[in-house]
Amino acid sequence: MxxxxxxxxxxxxxxxxxxxxxxxxxxxxxxxxxxxxxxxxxxxxxxxxxxxxxxxxxxxxxxxxxxxxxxxxxxxHAARFLSSRQALFAMTHVAALVRLLPERDPHPGLHEALGHLVEVLGEPDLAPALIARFELEVLSDLGFGLDLATCAVTGRQDDLIYVSPKSGRAVCREAGAPWHDRLLRLPAFLRGEDGMPAAGDIADALRLTQYFLERDVFAPRGLAMPEGRRVLLESLVTGQEKG
Known part of the structure; x- marks a missing residue:
């Protein structure tokens, strides 16, 4: 063959x-x-x-x-990573996520997303948002996709700023207000809205994906979230590399 x-x-x-x-x-x-x-x-x-x-x-x-x-x-691409601890941590983390997929099972969309991601690893203005989006795609391809299109309570498609940690569905500002301290933040860029996300939005996005990766993917397999991801999150949201 x-x-x-x-x-x-x-x-x-x-x-x-x-x-x-x-x-x-x-x-x-x-x-x-x-x-x-x-x-x-x-x-x-x-x-x-x-x-x-x-x-x-x-x-x-x-x-x-x-x-x-x-x-x-x-x-x-790897030659560019050697001078950036952030890029090395990111590549290690991304590879660990891809290893969660069944061997020899095609995922063309994820392959394309991986290509876009490796092109910008080490660029703090571009990589963080793509990593969060990549994690969302991994969740979706593993069968744990989040529903960020409509509010789980009202059916609205606008002003969606929360995600329910129970259902993985978006919640609008009005419906989520009474329980805002129990809901996860939904940054606008994860819904495809234009604009460069701020550091706080990046942190919220990575906390959002981490919650569902830990609950639905790592914990059922008896695995812990890799320590490298914590270091990666810290370096991405501060824009500084840890020496």
């Missing part, structure tokens, strides 16, 4: 003396693993870094086998 696809590298692990097992998020074949012979060579190591966009040729005798990858670099 053989296919050719583009993808973004999520990570590698050593296999034998000179090879590696490569994990990538591909456009048409989802999260996929394969062996790369000679993957620890000086030629391939710079290519096989998390965040890089590559062309992959996968070959195996039968579909269920691990198979082998031939790799060609397309856009080597």
């Amino acid at each position: 053989e296919w050719i696809d583009s993808g973004y590298i999520l990570g590698v692990r050593r296999h034998g003396e000179s090879s590696v097992i490569l994990e990538a998020m591909t456009r048409d074949h989802g999260r996929h693993l394969g062996m790369v012979r000679g993957g620890r060579s000086r030629t391939l190591q710079p290519v096989l870094q998390p965040g890089n966009e590559v062309q992959l040729t996968w070959r195996a005798r039968i579909e269920g086998h691990l198979g082998h990858f031939a790799v060609e670099g397309l856009t080597l």
Whole structure:
């Protein structure tokens, strides 16, 4: 069997003396693993870094086998990450989210969103909002999408500023006022409204997605939210890197 696809590298692990097992998020074949012979060579190591966009040729005798990858670099984003702790934390976190998806299950929309995200990792004015949106897409693709289109109480489509932590549905200002201290904040940019989100909106967005990721995704699997995400949140909302 053989296919050719583009993808973004999520990570590698050593296999034998000179090879590696490569994990990538591909456009048409989802999260996929394969062996790369000679993957620890000086030629391939710079290519096989998390965040890089590559062309992959996968070959195996039968579909269920691990198979082998031939790799060609397309856009080597990872070189930009080396000088930014924020970008490294972000890429590690994003890769951990993608690993929650079933292997070999195509998610073309998430693949596209990942492509947009890796292009701006390390840019504090752009990355935070895309990370929050990416987390929303992960929740949706895992079957836990939030309903941010209409108010859960009134059916209104305007002035939606809260999200119910119980139902994951939006709540308008008027209906949510009596219970505002029990509701999660819904930043306008998560609903597609124009304008550059402020640091407080970024923090609210990441707290919103974290709540549902912890409740619906990590906790049922017996997993804790990665510590790296906390550090990432701190650095993103302050616009400073922690040294």
